[in-house]
Amino acid sequence: MSDNTPVAAPAPAFAGGTILGYPRIGRNRELKKALESFWKGTTTEADLEATAKELRAFTRGQMAGLGLAKDDSSIPSNFSFYDHVLDASVTFGAIPTRFKGLRAADGSVDLAGYSTIARGEGAHAPLEMTKWFDSNYHYLVPEIGPETVFALSSTRWVDEFVEAKDAGYLTRPVITGPLTYLHLAKPSDDAPHDFAPIERLDDLVAVYVELLGAFKAAGAEWVQIDEPVLVADIDAPHADLLSQAEHVYAALAAVEARPQILLAAPMGGLEDALPVIAASGVEGVALDLVRGTLPTDVDLAGLTVVAGVVDGHNIWRTDLDKALVKARAVAELGGAVTVGTSTSLFHVPHTLKGEEHLGAELLSWLAFADEKVAEVVTLATALREGDDAVADSLAEARAALADRAAHPGTNRADVRDRLAAVTPEDRDRTSYAVRAAAQEERFHLPELATTTIGSFPQTPEIRKARAAWAKGDLTDADYEQAMKDEIASVVELQEDLGLDVLVHGEAERNDMVQYFAELLDGFSVTKNGWVQSYGSRCTRPSILWGDVARPQPMTVRWATYAQSLSTKPVKGMLTGPVTILAWSFVRDDQPLAVTADQVGLALRDEVTDLEAAGIGIIQVDEPALRELLPLRRRDQAAYLEWSVGSFRLSTAGAKDDTQVHTHLCYSEFGEIIDAIDGLDADVTSIEAARSRMEVLPAIRSHGYERQIGPGVWDIHSPRIPSTQEMTELLTLAKESISGRQLWVNPDCGLKTRGYRETVASLENLVAATKAVR
Numbered sequence: 145m146s147d148n149t150p151v152a153a154p155a156p157a158f159a160g161g162t163i164l165g166y167p168r169i170g171r172n173r174e175l176k177k178a179l180e181s182f183w184k185g186t187t188t189e190a191d192l193e194a195t196a197k198e199l200r201a202f203t204r205g206q207m208a209g210l211g212l213a214k215d216d217s218s219i220p221s222n223f224s225f226y227d228h229v230l231d232a233s234v235t236f237g238a239i240p241t242r243f244k245g246l247r248a249a250d251g252s253v254d255l256a257g258y259s260t261i262a263r264g265e266g267a268h269a270p271l272e273m274t275k276w277f278d279s280n281y282h283y284l285v286p287e288i289g290p291e292t293v294f295a296l297s298s299t300r301w302v303d304e305f306v307e308a309k310d311a312g313y314l315t316r317p318v319i320t321g322p323l324t325y326l327h328l329a330k331p332s333d334d335a336p337h338d339f340a341p342i343e344r345l346d347d348l349v350a351v352y353v354e355l356l357g358a359f360k361a362a363g364a365e366w367v368q369i370d371e372p373v374l375v376a377d378i379d380a381p382h383a384d385l386l387s388q389a390e391h392v393y394a395a396l397a398a399v400e401a402r403p404q405i406l407l408a409a410p411m412g413g414l415e416d417a418l419p420v421i422a423a424s425g426v427e428g429v430a431l432d433l434v435r436g437t438l439p440t441d442v443d444l445a446g447l448t449v450v451a452g453v454v455d456g457h458n459i460w461r462t463d464l465d466k467a468l469v470k471a472r473a474v475a476e477l478g479g480a481v482t483v484g485t486s487t488s489l490f491h492v493p494h495t496l497k498g499e500e501h502l503g504a505e506l507l508s509w510l511a512f513a514d515e516k517v518a519e520v521v522t523l524a525t526a527l528r529e530g531d532d533a534v535a536d537s538l539a540e541a542r543a544a545l546a547d548r549a550a551h552p553g554t555n556r557a558d559v560r561d562r563l564a565a566v567t568p569e570d571r572d573r574t575s576y577a578v579r580a581a582a583q584e585e586r587f588h589l590p591e592l593a594t595t596t597i598g599s600f601p602q603t604p605e606i607r608k609a610r611a612a613w614a615k616g617d618l619t620d621a622d623y624e625q626a627m628k629d630e631i632a633s634v635v636e637l638q639e640d641l642g643l644d645v646l647v648h649g650e651a652e653r654n655d656m657v658q659y660f661a662e663l664l665d666g667f668s669v670t671k672n673g674w675v676q677s678y679g680s681r682c683t684r685p686s687i688l689w690g691d692v693a694r695p696q697p698m699t700v701r702w703a704t705y706a707q708s709l710s711t712k713p714v715k716g717m718l719t720g721p722v723t724i725l726a727w728s729f730v731r732d733d734q735p736l737a738v739t740a741d742q743v744g745l746a747l748r749d750e751v752t753d754l755e756a757a758g759i760g761i762i763q764v765d766e767p768a769l770r771e772l773l774p775l776r777r778r779d780q781a782a783y784l785e786w787s788v789g790s791f792r793l794s795t796a797g798a799k800d801d802t803q804v805h806t807h808l809c810y811s812e813f814g815e816i817i818d819a820i821d822g823l824d825a826d827v828t829s830i831e832a833a834r835s836r837m838e839v840l841p842a843i844r845s846h847g848y849e850r851q852i853g854p855g856v857w858d859i860h861s862p863r864i865p866s867t868q869e870m871t872e873l874l875t876l877a878k879e880s881i882s883g884r885q886l887w888v889n890p891d892c893g894l895k896t897r898g899y900r901e902t903v904a905s906l907e908n909l910v911a912a913t914k915a916v917r
C-alpha cells in the first residue's frame with residue numbers, strides 16, 4: 145500500500161483517533177489542591193466533588209476541541225480522585241477488613257473514607273503503594289483473600305459516564321482489567337500462606353459482568369479495559385496467564401447486554417497474548433506500538449485496532465511518517481485500524497502552553513498531552529484520507545525532527561569523542577580487598593559505623609529561602625549564606641549525636657535529580673510540567689534533550705564547606721546516572737545506554753573534583769536502579785549491563801582510598817543482587833526496617849564481601865523507632881552479616897521528616913549501635 149492511499153474499509157471505531165487516557169491532575173494541579181484542602185478540612189466533600197466535576201468537563205471540552213469526536217466513544221473517561229487501582233478496589237467492594245467501618249450500608253465509601261484507605265489513619269496502615277509497571281506512577285496495592293466479598297459497590301464510574309452524556313459527550317469509560325487487578329494484588333493479611341489473589345478470578349469476573357450491564361443500561365457503547373499485565377513477564381507461569389486471558393475475555397465477550405470492549409495493553413507488546421485476545425470475541429484491541437512490535441502472523445480481521453503509535457510515556461514530538469508506516473502495517477493484518485496513544489497520557493504533563501521559556505526550538509521538538517491528542521487526530525486523518533489531507537502537519541513534524549537531529553546540542557563532538565575513547569578499564573577499580581585496606585588505613589572507622597543517607601529535613605525556612613532566591617528577592621550571596629548556615633547546623637547536630645560519617649544535608653537541593661539537571665548541559669526544566677506520582681503528589685521531571693556535559697563542579701563547594709567544619713569524614717553526595725535518567729524525560733533518539741554513559745562521565749569528573757578537594761567518601765545514589773528493569777525477562781540482562789556499566793563509569797575513577805557508597809531505596813534486593821554486586825560500591829545502603837532485615841540471609845548465602853547498611857529506621861513513617869527496636873534489628877542483621885561489614889543508617893534520606901523526629905530517632909540509632917557493638 146502506498147503511503148498516500150487511504151486505508152480502505154472496514155471502518156474502525158474511533159475513526160478520528162483516540163487516546164487511552166488523559167492526565168487527571170489538572171493543568172494547574174487543581175485536583176491536588178482540592179484534595180489537600182479537603183484533607184486539611186478547609187473545604188468540604190461537596191467542594192471537592194465540584195472541582196472534580198469542573199475538571200472532567202474541562203477535560204472533555206479540551207479533547208473535543210483538539211479534534212476527538214464527541215459522539216462515538218473516542219473520548220476516554222478516566223478520571224480518578226487518587227488512583228485508578230484504588231477506584232477498582234472501591235468499585236468491587238474489595239476493601240480490607242481494617243477499613244470495613246468506612247463502608248455505608250450499600251457498601252460504598254465516601255471521599256473521606258476513600259482518602260483514609262489511601263492514606264491510613266491511626267493504627268490502620270494505608271494500602272501499600274508501589275510502582276505501576278516500569279513507570280514513575282504509584283498505585284495502591286489491592287489486598288485480596290479467600291474471604292474478600294466482591295460486589296458492585298460504587299456507582300461512580302457509571303455516574304461519570306452519565307454526567308458526560310448529559311453534557312453531550314458519548315465517552316468511553318476506562319477500567320483496570322481483572323487480570324491486571326488480581327496479579328497486582330497481594331494476599332490479605334488473613335489469607336493462608338499459599339493463597340494467590342488470582343484464585344478469585346471467577347468471582348471477580350462476575351462483578352465485571354454486572355458492571356458491563358450497568359454501563360450498557362446507561363447507554364455506553366464502548367468500554368476500555370486496561371490489561372498491561374499482559375505485556376509483562378510476571379511471577380506466575382506465562383501459560384497460566386494466557387489461559388486466564390482466554391477464559392476471562394471469552395466470558396466477558398459472551399455477556400449479552402454489554403458495551404463493546406476495547407482491550408488496551410499499554411506498556412509493551414502483547415506478543416503471544418494477541419492471538420488469544422483477537423480470538424476472544426472482544427471488539428477492539430489497543431496496541432502499544434511504541435514499545436511493542438507487531439506480530440506478523442496474527443489475524444485481526446473483524447477487530448478495531450487502535451494503533452498506539454504516539455508515545456504516551458514520553459514527551460517527544462512524534463515522527464509522523466514512521467507512525468503512519470506502523471499504523472498501515474496493522475491494516476495488512478486485516479484489522480480496521482485507527483490511531484491512538486501507546487499508553488494513557490497521565491504519564492506526561494498537560495500542555496506546552498506556558499513553557500515558552502524553553503525556547504522555540506526545544507518547544508518544537510516536544511509534545512505534551514494536548515499536543516499528542518492533536519498528533520493522534522492528524523494521523524487518523526492521514527489514515528482515512530491520505531497524507532495529502534495533512535500535508536502541512538507532516539511537513540512541520542519533519543522539519544522539527546530534522547532540526548532536532550541536526551542541532552549542535554544533540555551532537556557534541558567533545559562529548560561523543562570522549563565517550564568513544566572509554567575503555568573497559570575505565571569502568572574498573574582495583575580489587576575490593578586492596579581498596580578496603582587502603583580505606584581502613586585512611587579512616588579507621590569503627591565496626592557498625594553510623595551514618596545517614598544524605599538529606600536532612602527540608603524545613604519551611606529552606607524552601608522559603610530558595611523561593612525568594614528564585615524570585616530575585618534574595619541575592620546569590622545571601623542564598624549561599626543561608627545554605628551554609630544550614631549546613632553548619634546540620635554538621636553540628638551530627639557531631640553532637642556522635643555519628644561517624646557525616647553529610648552536609650542537601651539543603652541546597654530542590655530535588656535530587658533536578659538539582660543536577662539544572663547544572664548540567666543537555667537538560668531543560670519546565671515551569672509547569674507536572675505529572676502525577678501518586679495521589680496528590682506530583683513531580684516535575686526535567687527534560688534530557690541533548691548531549692550531557694558538566695560545565696563546572698556541582699557539589700564541591702557545599703561538601704568542602706561541611707568538611708571544613710569537622711574532623712570526621714563528610715560524605716559527598718551525588719545522584720547516579722540511572723536515577724537521573726529514570727526521573728527525567730529522556731531523549732529517545734539514541735539508546736539509553738549512551739545517554740547514561742554521558743551522565744556517567746559528567747559524574748566521574750565530579751568525583752575527581754570532590755576527591756581533589758579532600759572528600760574521601762562519596763555516595764552515588766541509585767534508588768531507581770530497579771525501577772527501569774524491563775517488563776520482559778529476556779530484556780533484563782542487557783538493561784542491567786548498561787545500567788551497572790554507567791554507574792561504574794561514574795565511580796571507577798576513584799582512588800583506592802576513596803570509599804564509594806551507593807544507596808538503593810527498596811528491599812527487593814534479591815531480584816537484582818548480581819547487579820548490586822556488579823556496582824562494586826564499597827558500601828551499599830538499602831531499605832530494610834519495614835521488612836525486618838528479611839533480605840540479609842539471602843545476601844549472606846549469595847556471598848557478599850563488601851559492606852552493607854541495612855536501614856534500621858523506616859523514614860516513610862513519622863514514628864520514632866525506639867533504641868530497643870533498632871537494637872533488635874541490628875542483632876538480627878549481625879546474624880547474617882559480620883560487624884566488620886555492617887553499617888548503621890536509616891532506610892532513606894530525611895528530607896521529608898521534621899527535626900524533632902530526626903533528632904530523637906538518630907539518638908536512638910546511635911544508642912542502639914553502642915548496645916550492639
Ligand code: MET
Pocket residue numbers: 597598599650656717765767807809892893894895
Ligand atoms: C530517594 S533516595 C534519596 C537519597 C538522597 N541522598 C537523600 O538522602 O535524600
Ligand SMILES: [Zn+2]
Pocket residue numbers: 597767807808809891892893
Ligand atoms: Zn532512598
